[in-house]
Amino acid sequence: xxxxxxxxxxxxxxxxxxxxxxxxxxxxxxxxxxxxxxxxxxxxxxxxxxxxxxxxxxxxxxxxxxxxxxxxxxxxxxxxxxxxxxxxxxxxxxxxxxxxxxxxxxxxxxxxxxxxxxxxxxxxxxxxxxxxxxxxxxxxxxxxxxxxxxxxxxxxxxxxxxxxxxxxxxxxxxxxxxxxxxxxxxxxxxxxxxxxxxxxxxxxxxxxxxxxxxxxxxxxxxxxxxxxxxxxxxxxxxxxxxxxxxxxxxxxxxxxxxxxxxxxxxxxxxxxxxxxxxxxxxxxxxxxxxxxxxxxxxxxxxxxxxxxxxxxxxxxxxxxxxxxxxxxxxxxxxxxxxxxxx
Amino acid sequence: xxxxxxxxxxxxxxxxxxxxxxxxxxxxxxxxxxxxxxxxxxxxxxxxxxxxxxxxxxxxxxxxxxxxxxxxxxxxxxxxxxxxxxxxxxxxxxxxxxxxxxxxxxxxxxxxxxxxxxxxxxxxxxxxxxxxxxxxxxxxxxxxxxxxxxxxxxxxxxxxxxxxxxxxxxxxxxxxxxxxxxxxxxxxxxxxxxxxxxxxxxxxxxxxxxxxxxxxxxxxxxxxxxxxxxxxxxxxxxxxxxxxxxxxxxxxxxxxxxxxxxxxxxxxxxxxxxxxxxxxxxxxxxxxxxxxxxxxxxxxxxxxxxxxxxxxxxxxxxxxxxxxxxxxxxxxxxxxxxxxxxxxxxxxxxxxxxxxxxxxxxxxxxxxxxxxxxxxxxxxxxxxxxxxxxxxxxxxxxxxxxxxxxxxxxxxxxxxxxxxxxxxxxxxxxxxxxxxxxxxxxxxxxxxxxxxxxxxxxxxxxxxxxxxxxxxxxxxxxxxxxxxxxxxxxxxxxxxxxxxxxxxxxxxxxxxxxxxxxxxxxxxxxxxxxxxxxxxxxxxxxxxxxxxxxxxxxxxxxxxxxxxxxxxxxxxxxxxxxxxxxxxxxxxxxxxxxxxxxxxxxxxxxxxxxxxxx
Numbered sequence: 009x010x011x012x013x014x015x016x017x018x019x020x021x022x023x024x025x026x027x028x029x030x031x032x033x034x035x036x037x038x039x040x041x042x043x044x045x046x047x048x049x050x051x052x053x054x055x056x057x058x059x060x061x062x063x064x065x066x067x068x069x070x071x072x073x074x075x076x077x078x079x080x081x082x083x084x085x086x087x088x089x090x091x092x093x094x095x096x097x098x099x100x101x102x103x104x105x106x107x108x109x110x111x112x113x114x115x116x117x118x119x120x121x122x123x124x125x126x127x128x129x130x131x132x133x134x135x136x137x138x139x140x141x142x143x144x145x146x147x148x149x150x151x152x153x154x155x156x157x158x159x160x161x162x163x164x165x166x167x168x169x170x171x172x173x174x175x176x177x178x179x180x181x182x183x184x185x186x187x188x189x190x191x192x193x194x195x196x197x198x199x200x201x202x203x204x205x206x207x208x209x210x211x212x213x214x215x216x217x218x219x220x221x222x223x224x225x226x227x228x229x230x231x232x233x234x235x236x237x238x239x240x241x242x243x244x245x246x247x248x249x250x251x252x253x254x255x256x257x258x259x260x261x262x263x264x265x266x267x268x269x270x271x272x273x274x275x276x277x278x279x280x281x282x283x284x285x286x287x288x289x290x291x292x293x294x295x296x297x298x299x300x301x302x303x304x305x306x307x308x309x310x311x312x313x314x315x316x317x318x319x320x321x322x323x324x325x326x327x328x329x330x331x332x333x334x335x336x337x338x339x340x341x342x343x344x345x346x347x348x349x350x
Numbered sequence: 351x352x353x354x355x356x357x358x359x360x361x362x363x364x365x366x367x368x369x370x371x372x373x374x375x376x377x378x379x380x381x382x383x384x385x386x387x388x389x390x391x392x393x394x395x396x397x398x399x400x401x402x403x404x405x406x407x408x409x410x411x412x413x414x415x416x417x418x419x420x421x422x423x424x425x426x427x428x429x430x431x432x433x434x435x436x437x438x439x440x441x442x443x444x445x446x447x448x449x450x451x452x453x454x455x456x457x458x459x460x461x462x463x464x465x466x467x468x469x470x471x472x473x474x475x476x477x478x479x480x481x482x483x484x485x486x487x488x489x490x491x492x493x494x495x496x497x498x499x500x501x502x503x504x505x506x507x508x509x510x511x512x513x514x515x516x517x518x519x520x521x522x523x524x525x526x527x528x529x530x531x532x533x534x535x536x537x538x539x540x541x542x543x544x545x546x547x548x549x550x551x552x553x554x555x556x557x558x559x560x561x562x563x564x565x566x567x568x569x570x571x572x573x574x575x576x577x578x579x580x581x582x583x584x585x586x587x588x589x590x591x592x593x594x595x596x597x598x599x600x601x602x603x604x605x606x607x608x609x610x611x612x613x614x615x616x617x618x619x620x621x622x623x624x625x626x627x628x629x630x631x632x633x634x635x636x637x638x639x640x641x642x643x644x645x646x647x648x649x650x651x652x653x654x655x656x657x658x659x660x661x662x663x664x665x666x667x668x669x670x671x672x673x674x675x676x677x678x679x680x681x682x683x684x685x686x687x688x689x690x691x692x693x694x695x696x697x698x699x700x701x702x703x704x705x706x707x708x709x710x711x712x713x714x715x716x717x718x719x720x721x722x723x724x725x726x727x728x729x730x731x732x733x734x735x736x737x738x739x740x741x742x743x744x745x746x747x748x749x750x751x752x753x754x755x756x757x758x759x760x761x762x763x764x765x766x767x768x769x770x771x772x773x774x775x776x777x778x779x780x781x782x783x784x785x786x787x788x789x790x791x792x793x794x795x796x797x798x799x800x801x802x803x804x805x806x807x808x809x810x811x812x813x814x815x816x817x818x819x820x821x822x823x824x825x826x827x828x829x830x831x832x833x834x835x836x837x838x839x840x841x842x843x844x845x846x847x848x849x850x851x852x853x854x855x856x857x858x859x860x861x862x863x864x865x866x867x868x869x870x871x872x873x874x875x876x877x878x879x880x881x882x883x884x885x886x887x888x889x890x891x892x893x894x895x896x897x898x899x900x901x902x903x904x905x906x907x908x909x910x911x912x913x914x915x916x917x918x919x920x921x922x923x924x925x926x927x928x929x930x931x932x933x934x935x936x937x938x939x940x941x942x943x944x945x946x947x948x949x950x951x952x953x954x955x956x957x958x959x960x961x962x963x964x
Contacts, residue, residue, distance in 0.1 A: 033792025188723020195581025
């Protein structure tokens with residue numbers, strides 16, 4: 009087996025190569041690029057535990073490699089090796105040292121563990137109620153009196169206290185760049201706090217198998233300056249106080265008619281409508297269509313024509329719209345904005 | 351005694367195997383059935399990896415994908431690796447303790463047939479309206495009627511039937527190892543594989559009732575409108591998770607401990623040294639088994655159990671690293687100073703050490719709850735448990751199969767094909783699962799049927815799929831090797847590896863009665879002790895005499911068949927069929943109870959002949 013050493017060199021090289029080629033993942037998504045204190049604390053623990061473990065691995069591999077080279081049976085080797093029963097000193101050594109290493113890991117495990125389980129009242133943190141549905145996310149801000157879906161909007165540098173549950177099956181709420189996940193259990197409430205220290209968009213995922221479109225149950229987190237956040241809240245409330253937007257063009261007006269007739273039963277806009285599907289008050293401001301596809305009129309049209317194709321197993325029925333109706337509906341839905349920019 | 355039939359029943363071929371109660375034949379049955387399920391589970395894995403080869407691929411639909419992952423996990427754990435472990439336990443443990451069979455040969459056959467029919471029932475779901483799709487963990491409420499198809503009914507019934515078989519098998523091995531040891535075979539002289547089988551059987555005894563309770567409750571929810579897990583009616587979804595993992599975590603050790611045993615035997619034999627630190631190995635194995643029952647909630651760190659529970663379960667989990675570390679170092683020191691040979695069996699055993707060490711290390715990392723919130727349900731976890739179950743257990747099983755194949759079948763597996771088998775499987779394995787650690791940390795949840803472009807997940811997934819081909823080639827090479835060995839006319843010697851334990855003291859394959867005379871055991875590594883003393887074989891502990899054998903019986907097959915039929919009755923809510931199936935099983939049990947079965951004797955003069963036929 010002269011290939012042993014060479015093989016190990018190849019393996020580590022290969023691992024490194026794979027890492028370099030892919031980097032540490034996207035800033036918006038990777039747990040290796042923490043953008044808030046929770047993810048940073050968790051990243052520190054990952055680094056500590058992997059450093060200790062890699063140290064142990066190196067020791068094991070050194071002994072392993074030495075043994076395999078030194079004690080291979082050689083041609084013509086005679087005699088019987090000494091039958092060693094054991095060695096108390098060595099055995100105590102490799103019981104005590106791992107134990108000490110574990111204590112080094114245990115201390116931050118305990119302190120971080122309790123720090124992450126703190127609960128922050130509304131004076132210290134934005135309160136957000138998260139409800140997971142097959143296969144979309146509902147976000148309510150009970151103290152601010154606004155509700156949205158799919159795009160979670162947060163102020164930068166401020167703690168956010170989530171209260172999480174699910175309406176149907178178990179899901180898990182995960183924004184890797186901001187921190188670890190927590191399950192949303194139907195019939196129970198879980199708590200989690202996070203904080204984003206950089207403005208921008210982050211990717212959120214459902215991490216618990218929840219049905220056919222589990223893989224597509226993504227959401228986005230838009231982190232903005234406090235002032236922008238306040239404006240957003242004010243706009244959302246403003247829209248909710250008023251009647252739904254009045255259509256700006258004849259095509260949009262036609263779209264609004266279809267929407268009021270076919271969509272409002274399940275989707276709320278500006279305080280009116282049902283809660284079966286995502287709230288669409290600020291739909292035009294959202295990052296994605298259906299949480300996954302780029303927000304373009306073409307993708308929205310594709311979704312409206314056959315929702316099951318894009319996200320199998322979701323609860324939206326096929327409305328059997330013709331191309332003209334779809335076009336009108338798209339035109340109208342792209343006016344559902346609370347942002348001045350759009 | 352005179353009432354006993356004096357002639358061996360004359361049976362051959364298929365009928366022989368359908369009615370056998372011989373532990374060696376049952377071992378072969380377990381191996382064949384487990385092997386077939388292993389191929390099915392492997393095919394499912396390959397389809398999973400093909401679907402994930404490129405982002406947004408539309409090869410397999412979302413629902414089918416969920417069926418594939420569910421069946422892959424369930425099949426591999428319950429129907430592939432557990433039976434193959436049972437195959438080796440059946441083939442080897444009675445020989446290692448110098449016994450003529452297990453304590454309850456009839457029950458042994460029953461255990462096999464229950465597992466077999468449970469597994470077949472589960473797999474027929476593919477053709478009867480779709481396989482279960484709620485994950486191998488079947489978390490509620492997803493696994494309730496409202497959210498999943500009838501496949502989960504097959505899961506609930508199939509696993510209950512197969513689980514009965516496993517439980518029965520575990521009890522049988524406990525009793526066998528306690529009661530059937532040859533004179534002089536004290537507990538602290540038992541080979542490591544027998545020790546690990548003993549502890550694994552104990553774990554089965556305590557762990558399987560938990561899953562059985564869970565499955566019964568789930569069955570009531572699904573079939574009879576119970577509401578144990580339905581929050582809308584006051585049920586609780588988290589209870590299922592507890593029941594599942596109170597079984598599920600010990601199950602991990604049920605799987606890995608026998609692999610530890612195999613590695614201990616193989617490494618020691620091929621280093622020509624006794625196992626370093628034997629008593630600490632025994633102690634470590636028992637401690638792992640014990641701690642294994644106290645850490646189940648580490649599978650539920652994100653369920654929301656709170657800081658105190660998570661921290662305590664995390665620390666308890668870390669503790670398991672200590673006895674596991676002891677084992678790794680003991681293996682290294684067993685090789686230290688030895689004369690290490692590298693036939694395929696030892697290649698797998700040696701390859702096991704670094705691979706399993708990586709799996710153990712990520713295990714410790716996962717035991718840190720705050721960090722686990724990031725790893726949990728991501729591909730990091732997928733990588734971790736495949737390092738443990740494939741890199742640990744499957745490597746161990748390959749090592750055991752190459753090592754004991756001559757003993758089981760009387761033929762040697764080809765070493766050249768074996769080396770190709772090892773290297774393709776080993777490299778393929780690391781290619782498949784090493785990148786998955788990083789995929790998880792980079793934000794890829796597990797059990798996703800696809801991933802979007804532009805998330806930097808493409809490269810890792812592509813490499814992973816390429817690796818899966820390597821493992822496929824390795825598995826095919828093993829099958830080729832089996833065929834080549836079966837066709838070869840060369841018979842394996844009794845002791846091809848310069849073995850140390852009792853199984854190498856008797857012919858390959860052993861005669862029906864194993865030992866002509868029960869051996870006298872004079873130390874750890876019983877055969878090695880005799881070899882060093884210059885003796886040709888074991889010293890007998892009894893004079894030559896007639897050997898009493900249990901009669902073959904078709905009843906275990908029929909009993910299991912009755913439950914199999916009743917299972918379909920439950921699934922299709924046809925209670926006439928349920929009653930017929932149940933009555934049939936009860937009738938078989940009644941027959942078994944009232945019919946006197948005296949067994950038969952193999953006469954002393956028949957023993958003298960070589961290869962006495964059953």
